[in-house]
Amino acid sequence: MGVSVNGSEDHRAVRVGTSTDDVRRRNLSSVLTLVHHHRALSRAELTRHTGLSRSTTKDLVEELVARGLVDETPAPSVSQVGRPSPIVRPGDRVLAVAVTPEVDAVTVGLVAMGGAVLDMVRCPTERIPTAADTVAIAAEAVGRIRRGLREGQALTAVGVAVPGLVHGPESSVQLAPNLDWHDVEIGQMLSAAMKLPVYAANDANVGAIAEHLFGTHLNADHLIYVNGGPSGIGAGFVVAGGLLEGVAGYAGELGHTYVGGREICHCGSVGCLETEVTQAPLARLLAELDSAPGGAQPLPNSAESDVLDRQTRALAIALGNAINMLNPRLIVLGGFLRVFPACAASVLRAELARHSMGAPRDLVRVVPATLGADTLVIGAAELAFAPVLADPGRF
Secondary structure (H helix, E strand, O other), X not given: XXXXXXXXXXXXXXXXXXXXXXXXXXXXXXXXXXXXXXXXXXXXXXXXXHOOOHHHHHHHHHHHHHOOOEEEEOOOOOOOOOOOOOEEEEOOOEEEXXXXXXXXXXXXXXXXXXOEEEEEEEEEOOOOOOHHHHHHHHHHHHHHHHHHOOOOOEEEEEXXXXXXXXXXXXXXXXXXXXXXXXXXXXXXXXXXXXXXOEEXXXXXXXXXXXHHXXXXXXXXXXXXXXXXXXXXXXXXXXXXXXXXXXXXXOOOOHHHOEOOOOOEOOOOOEOEHHHHOOOHHHHHHHHHHHHOHHHOOOOOOHHHHHHHHHHHHHHHHHHHHHHHHHOOOEEEEEEHHHHHHHHOHHHHHHHHHHHOOHHHHHOOEEEEOOOHHHHHHHHHHHHHHHHHHHOHHHO
């Protein structure tokens, strides 16, 4: 199943028609998607956004409330003429599971609509987790989650964020070099273990979805999200509000672009970005960045400064190529890459000036991700919520 950035299913998977049922399905989808992405809208705002009549909007909201997909509360008391419009928010009865395998852990999250992370558990592993390890860890976590659900809550599906090449329509991993996964049917394996639908995608692609929809970024319709984690570096490209996936979902492997150097990468190539830009030497800076009050910037020591300068030069080569090719307005750095705009902003700007054309470079801002550790979990959950958003009447 292909998923667009707005959370709806790929057009090939959605039945389109003009019957009364089809029109109602599309209207329900529009209303629920707006509430999900905005997290709170008045009924009057929904009417304006959709162009529907007030009575139709009221009817649709009432159906979504009855299905447990949204909650409606009275508007706060304000001094105005007329009756205040009720506020509509995502409900917490339909929940998604997010699974993110990495070289040193498997993270499992529980997410409600509106991108609300209710729980997240990182399960460290003594070795690089195999697909079977990932399924076992995730299945055990989901068992605990199910036992903790209150009456009326239900899991809808599982979204998986994989650091590698994922064939989206089949939720299969063609290659995850750092995990040493080759042609792994992770979707089928997890579905069989959990008795839930499973949708998998590249981790940077789901990170791009999350930062685009729920991050606090202005002008995010042309965005490159670059994720750095223990399993390497990947990128997701949002172009004109839609996710650029490629013919099979493999687009965005920025970590495997050539930036110089002689080290052989896990993918088999030489001089890939992720062989030159790595997390381990930056661990102290990242920990200090995450714990610093008020967004204070950590100060690198001399050894760390040398590492930062070298890694920044390599990162700028890859980002400069992406700027020249895609002309983004925003580059969002997530995971350990958040260190670079915090600790090496001036070097990054100078190096980007060497590796990109002036006109597109002048239009782009390079910023850290705003969702922190929740980015991949929220993005993976968006895969699981896509069928609900596309056809709320089925749930």
